[in-house]
Amino acid sequence: MPMMKSKRFEPIQEIALSSANELSRSMAEAGRRISDLEHQLQQLQTYRDEYVRDSAKTSGAIDAVKLQNYRSFLDRLGEALNQKVRALDSARNEFEKRRAQWSEKRIESESLNRVVDRFRNEEQHAADRKEQRDGDEAAMRLMLIGRLDTGSP
Numbered sequence: 296m297p298m299m300k301s302k303r304f305e306p307i308q309e310i311a312l313s314s315a316n317e318l319s320r321s322m323a324e325a326g327r328r329i330s331d332l333e334h335q336l337q338q339l340q341t342y343r344d345e346y347v348r349d350s351a352k353t354s355g356a357i358d359a360v361k362l363q364n365y366r367s368f369l370d371r372l373g374e375a376l377n378q379k380v381r382a383l384d385s386a387r388n389e390f391e392k393r394r395a396q397w398s399e400k401r402i403e404s405e406s407l408n409r410v411v412d413r414f415r416n417e418e419q420h421a422a423d424r425k426e427q428r429d430g431d432e433a434a435m436r437l438m439l440i441g442r443l444d445t446g447s448p
Contacts, residue, residue, distance in 0.1 A: 301414035308411050311404040318397035325390040332386050336379040343372045 350365060357365070 299414070299418050301411050301418055304407065304411050304414065308404070308407040311400065311407050315397065315400040315404045318393060318400050322390065322393040322397045325386065325393050328386045329383065329390055332379060332383040336376070336383060339372070339376055339379055343369070343376065346372070 347369070
């Protein structure tokens with residue numbers, strides 16, 4: 296008896312499902328990365344704002360060296376903020392890429408599920424029809440045997 300279509304497609308179906316699950320985990324990881332970077336960016340912005348506010352409170356007579364150090368530190372904080380923003384943008388792009396891949400694979404997996412289900416239904420209907428035919432044939436044989444034994448036409 297040849298292998299049923301549903302059985303031939305099941306390994307493909309399982310691979311697609313496994314791939315969709317892996318992409319889902321990858322997408323979740325990318326989402327956590329975004330959350331971490333957003334938190335780090337917020338902390339850095341808060342630190343910079345507090346530093347500026349605290350420096351403004353103590354701004355009596357500032358000599359040139361202190362002013363230069365203050366500006367230099369603010370520049371470094373600004374660059375660190377810019378780096379975090381770029382990293383966050385990159386992480387968001389990566390998340391969207393992974394989300395698109397997951398969505399595509401999920402659709403593929405669901406389609407394969409429907410195909411396998413359809414094959415299974417067709418195979419079940421074919422088996423039911425065969426069973427009905429076999430039963431009808433057996434009943435017909437019994438009826439014929441019964442007629443032959445009684446000599447009835």
